[in-house]
Amino acid sequence: MTTQPMTLLVIISEAVLEDTLIDEITDLGAKGYTITDARGRGTHGTRAGRWTQGGNIRIEVIGNAQLCGRIVERLQRAYEKDYGLLMYTVPIELQN
Amino acid sequence: MTTQPMTLLVIISEAVLEDTLIDEITDLGAKGYTITDARGRGTHGTRAGRWTQGGNIRIEVIGNAQLCGRIVERLQRAYEKDYGLLMYTVPIELQN
C-alpha cells in the first residue's frame, strides 16, 4: 500500500453539458472521472432537476495539479459565461 | 484564473429534512448549495432509502469559515438530537 499526493478537482455544472464536459476533460488528458447526479442553487438560479429546469452533475477528476489547472482554465473560458459552473480543488492522498 | 481558499461544509442528513435545511442554510447567508441523494448507516441506524425508512441527502456548501461555523452551530442545536446528522469541513481552493 502506497499513497500518492494528488489533486481532486470537483466540477459542478449543468446536466445538459455532461457529454461535452467529458469530451473536454478526456481531451485534456484526464485518465478517468466519476460523475454523480446533483441539484443545487447558485448565481444562475435553482437547478432542481425538473425537466424544464435541468439538473446538475458533480464531476470528480483526480490528477496532478497541472492537469486540473488546464481543465479549470478551459472550462472557465468556454462555459462560465453562459452556464452554471463551479469548480474547486482539494489535495488528496490517492491510495494505490 | 484565480484561486481562493474557502471552506467546504458537507452535511449528511435525512432526506425528509431537505426543504427545512435549505431554508436554514439560505437564511444564514449561504449563496449556494449542491445536493446529492445518498444512503448510509450511522448511530441512528441504516437509512437505505426504502420508503418506510427514508434516505439521506448529502449537502455541500462552500463559504467562508464563519458561515460554515454558523450553519454547523444552528443545525446541531436544532436537529442533532432527533435526526440523523453528520457534518464535516474541508479546506478547498475555489477556482474562479
Place this chain on the structure above:
Amino acid sequence: MTTQPMTLLVIISEAVLEDTLIDEITDLGAKGYTITDARGRGTHGTRAGRWTQGGNIRIEVIGNAQLCGRIVERLQRAYEKDYGLLMYTVPIELQN
C-alpha cells in the same frame, strides 16, 4: 460545538460490490458510511450504469487514520485485481 480532525476515505467501485464492501467495511470497524450512486471511467473502461455495464458507487467512510488504512489494505488485496476500484483519503474536521 467541537471539531475533531479525522480522515475521510472515499471508495469508488462497482455497484455490484455494494453489499460485499459494506460487510468488509463494517467488519473492519467502521461506525458508519455514506453511499451515493455514480458513474465514471477509469482503467477498467466506462461504467455508465446501463444494465449490462453496471454503475459505480461512491462510498464515504469517516474514521481515524488506522481504520482507513486497514480498509484500504483489505480492499486492495481482495478487489483491486478484478474490479474497478479507486480510493483516496482527505483530512477533514468532523463537526460534533
Place this chain on the structure above:
Amino acid sequence: MHFEPVVLFFLLGVFAGLVRSDLKIPSAIYEALSIFLLLAIGLQGGVKLAEFELLELLVPSLLILAVGSLIPLLAFPVLRLLGHMTRADSASIAAHYGSVSVVTFSVAIALLAQEEIDFEGYMIVFLVLLEIPALVIGVILARHGVGSVRWGKLLHEVLFGKSILLLAGGLMIGFIAGSEGIKPLDILFFDLFKGILALFLLEMGLVAAGRIAGLRAYGAFLVTFAVVTPLLSAILGTLLGWALGLSLGGTMLLATLYASASYIAAPAAMRIAVPEANPALSIGAALGMTFPFNIFIGIPVYLWMARFIHGLGA
C-alpha cells in the same frame, strides 16, 4: 375463508426479503405505484360519490369521524401505561393506528369485487377524512404539557401531503367528470388497478421482511398490541356500520378502515411533528405486523363479522 390471490405477491416479496435476494423495486417505481394507487382510489370514490346526495351523508360522516377518533384516544393510555412507552412514542403509535391504510383498503375492495359484494362508494371519502383527526390527536397527545406545536407546519404536512392531496384530488376529478367523463381513463385507473396493487404488494413484502425481523426487538407487548388493536377497532366499525344501516360491503369496509394502520402518510407527518418518537417502533408495528395480519386474517374475519351482524338483523 376467502382468499385473494393478490396477497401472494406480498408473500413473494417477504420471501425475497428474508433470503436477501437482490430484487429491488426502484424507488421511482414504488413512488409512481403509490401515486397511481392513491389517484385511482380517489377517482373510483369520486365517480361513486356523484351518485349520492351529499347533505344526507353529513350526519353519518360526522359519526364515523367521531367514533374513529376514539381509536387513538384509547390506544394512547394503553401504550403509555401497559406498554411503558414514552409519551412521544405512545402518541405517534396511536396516530398510526387512528389513521388508515390505502393498501389494506384496496385489498378489501379487491376481495369484495371477487365476491361480487357491492358497497357504498363514499366509503372512500373516509380514507381521506379519518387521516386528519388521527394525526392531530397524535400531536396533541405528544405535546400535551410539553413543548409547543408548530401547527401551521403540521396542518400543511397533513392537508397538502401527497397522500391526502392525491386522494382528495382524485375524488374531486372523479366527482366532476362522472362515470361518463372518466371512461377513457377507465383502462388505466380501474382495469389495471389490481395488477398494480399486486406489484405494490411485492414491494411491501420486501420492506415488511426487514420490519418483521426487527419486531422481536420491540417485545411481546407491541406485537400483541399490533394484533389486538385492529380486531377491537374492527368490532367498533362493524357495530357502527350496522347501526348506520350500511350495506354488507360498506360495513366490512368501515371495519377495515378502523382496523388498518397507516404506514405512508402518518410516518411522514409524525417525523416532522413528533421527531423524538422512534419511527422504527410505529412503522415496525403497523407494517411488519398489522398490515400482514389484516390482509391475511383480518379482512376475511371482518367480512365474516359483517355477514354475522347482518344475519342477526335478518
Place this chain on the structure above:
Amino acid sequence: MHFEPVVLFFLLGVFAGLVRSDLKIPSAIYEALSIFLLLAIGLQGGVKLAEFELLELLVPSLLILAVGSLIPLLAFPVLRLLGHMTRADSASIAAHYGSVSVVTFSVAIALLAQEEIDFEGYMIVFLVLLEIPALVIGVILARHGVGSVRWGKLLHEVLFGKSILLLAGGLMIGFIAGSEGIKPLDILFFDLFKGILALFLLEMGLVAAGRIAGLRAYGAFLVTFAVVTPLLSAILGTLLGWALGLSLGGTMLLATLYASASYIAAPAAMRIAVPEANPALSIGAALGMTFPFNIFIGIPVYLWMARFIHGLGA
C-alpha cells in the same frame, strides 16, 4: 364550450405546486411518460399515414411547413422591437413558438375523440416536421452577423434529439406494421394513452406552478405575447387548413399545431445552440402561460374557429 376532463389533472398539479405539497413525480417516471407519449403519438400517426398516397401529401406538406416558418420570422421582430429583448432571447422565444407541443396536440386529439370528430392522420407528421425549420430559423436569427453556428452539433441535436427520434421512429414503425401488425400493442399505446396523458398533465401542472409564479417578473409584454401569438397563429392555421381542403378535425389540429409552443425539444436545442439566451423567459412563457391558455381556452376556440370557417363554406 367543450370540456375535456383530462385537463383537471393539470389543475390538480398546479394546485399541488402552489400549496407547496411534497407531491413529486420522480424524474424517471416523467421521462418514461414522455417517451411513451412521443412513441404512442408516432405510432398512431404511422398507422393512419399508411392509408394515404404519400406523393399527394407533398404539396400540402410544403405549404404547411412554409406558412409555419412565418411564425418565428414574424415573432422575432415583435420581441426585439416591441419587447426590447436581446437578440438571443428574441430568437430563442421565436423558436419556441415556431415549434410545437406534443401534449397540447394530444389534448386536442382527446377532445376530437370525445366529440367523435375525425381528422387526417398525417397531421401527426407535422409534429415532427414543424420542429425542424423553427429551430433552424431560431439559431439563424440569433447568430445573424454575430458569432458562428456549430451547425453539425445543432442539426444532430434537432434530428436525433429524443423528441424527433421517437416521433419519427413511432411513425415508421406504425407505417410498416400497419393497423393489423400493431394490434397486440394497441392496449398499451392506444387504450392507455389518455390515462398516461392525465398523469403527464399532473406533472406539467406541478412544473407550471413554479413558472406561473415567475411570470410576473417577465412583465406585461411577455404575458401578452404568450396569449396573442397562439391566437394569431391559430387563425393562420385555420385559414390554411380550410384552403387546403382539410376536414373539420384536420383544420382544428393545424390551428393547434401553429398555436402551440414547444417546451421539451426547443429548450434542449436552444440551450446548446444559443446558450446566452435566458431559458427562464422562453420556458416561462411557453409552459407557464401559453400551454395552460391553449388547453383551457385555445383548443375549444380553435374548434369553434374550424367549425365557423367550415360553416361559411357550406
Place this chain on the structure above:
Amino acid sequence: MHFEPVVLFFLLGVFAGLVRSDLKIPSAIYEALSIFLLLAIGLQGGVKLAEFELLELLVPSLLILAVGSLIPLLAFPVLRLLGHMTRADSASIAAHYGSVSVVTFSVAIALLAQEEIDFEGYMIVFLVLLEIPALVIGVILARHGVGSVRWGKLLHEVLFGKSILLLAGGLMIGFIAGSEGIKPLDILFFDLFKGILALFLLEMGLVAAGRIAGLRAYGAFLVTFAVVTPLLSAILGTLLGWALGLSLGGTMLLATLYASASYIAAPAAMRIAVPEANPALSIGAALGMTFPFNIFIGIPVYLWMARFIHGLGA
C-alpha cells in the same frame, strides 16, 4: 419468413444508439420493465402448468436439462482451443450460452401467438431450470484445478437472484391462483405484455448499439461463435423436442431456449463467481450478436426447423 413488428423497436433503439441520440430509458424504468417481464412470463407459465400432471413431466424435464447441460460443456473446449481464450473467459462465455434469454423467449412466444400456434405451457419452467446447471457448470469449468469456489455465495446468487426468483415466484403464483384467480391481473400481465416487451426491446437496442460497435475488437472468432452456437444448439433442441413428442410450438420454443444466451442473470452471477473473466466479451457476444441474430433470423429459422421435422413425421 415470419415477421414480428415488435422487433422494429429493437432496430429503433440500435439506430438511436448508433447516431448517439440523447434518448435514454431511465434505469428505474428498465429495471421495472424487466421485473414486469419476468413476473408476467412466470405467471403465464404457472397458469398453463396447472393444466398438467406434474409427475408426467419429470422424465422429459430431466432429459431437457441433461441435454441443455451439454451446451456449455461443448462450448468450453471450443472457446479454449479454437478461440485461444483464457480459462475464465471460456468458462464465463460457456455459461452465458448454456443459460437462456427471457426476451428472446418472449419474442418467440409473440411470434407463435401471431401465427396462432399453440405450445406446451410448461416450457416456461425451463426458463428457470436451464439457468441453474449452466451457471454451476460455468463456475466448475473456471475453477477446475485453480482456486476455490465460494459455492454458498454462488448458489445464493443463482437461486435467489432476481431473475430466477421472479420467474419461479410468478410460476408459483400462477399455479396456485389458476386462470380464474389470475383473471383480474390479466390486463396488466397478459394484455400489456407485448407492448412492454416493445419498450424493453427499445432499451435493448440502445444498449446493443454500444456492444455491436465493440464486437469488432473481439475478432472474427467470437463473432462466428456467436452465430454458429445458437444454430447448433437449436438443432439439438429441435431434435430433442421432436423425440419427446412436443407440439410444433413446443419444439420451436425448446430450440429457442437452447439457442438463446443470457445477458441478465448470467452476467451478474459470473461477475461475482468468476470475477477475472472480462464481462465485455461475454455480454458483447450474447447481447451484441446472438440476441439480434436470434430475434431477426434465428427465431423464424427455428420455426421452420420445427415445421420441417414435424412434416417429416407426418
